[in-house]
Amino acid sequence: KAGVTQTPRYLIKTRGQQVTLSCSPISGHRSVSWYQQTPGQGLQFLFEYFSETQRNKGNFPGRFSGRQFSNSRSEMNVSTLELGDSALYLCASSPSGRGHQDTQYFGPGTRLTVL
C-alpha cells in the first residue's frame, strides 16, 4: 500500500498571504489528522477529520482551517500568514480514529517558510 502523501513538500510564502496544503491518506483510512512541528513548540495537534467532518480541534487560531473530501483526502489552509507559522506540517492517517489503539501513520510533511 502506498503511504501518506503530502503536497507540496516545500513552500515559501510572505506574510499576509494564504496557503493550502494537501494530504492523501493511506488507501482505506478514513481519519486524517494534522500536526504542526516547530523547534520551539514541538509537535502540536491542529485538527482531525473523519467522514468529511472535523471531529476535533487543537488550540490554534481560526486562521487555521481544513476540510476533508469524500475520498478522505484532506486539505488545510492557513490565511493571513505570520512569521510564526513557519513550520513542518505533518498529516497522519488512521483507519478510523476510533479508540486510543488506532495507529496514526504520518506523511513526509510540508515545510512552510514564511518570509
Next chain:
Amino acid sequence: GNSVTQMEGPVTLSEEAFLTINCTYTATGYPSLFWYVQYPGEGLQLLLKATKADDKGSNKGFEATYRKETTSFHLEKGSVQVSDSAVYFCALSVILTGGGNKLTFGTGTQLKVEL
C-alpha cells in the same frame, strides 16, 4: 491534562552500545503508547506501540514495555548502529470527546551513533 516527558538529548553513543531513552507520561484514562522516529528531512515513522499495561512493543531490535505502575514507556535497544541516528519521539494516544483520538508527543530525543 495529558503530557509526555522524555529525556533531553542529544544522546551520543558508540556503535554497538546499549540504548535507553526514558519516557514517562501523565494521562487521564488508559492511553496507548507509541514511539515514533524521525530521520532528517522526513516525517514520523512508527517504531513500536503498546496498547495496555504490561504490553511490550518491539520492532527492529527496539523494545519498550508499558508500565502503568511507574507511568513509563522507556525505549531500549541492545546494540545500536550508525543508521539508528535520528530523533525519537514518545507519544500517547487518548480518545477525544469528539470520538476521535489524538497524539500527545514528548519533545523528542536526538540520538547520534558514532563509529
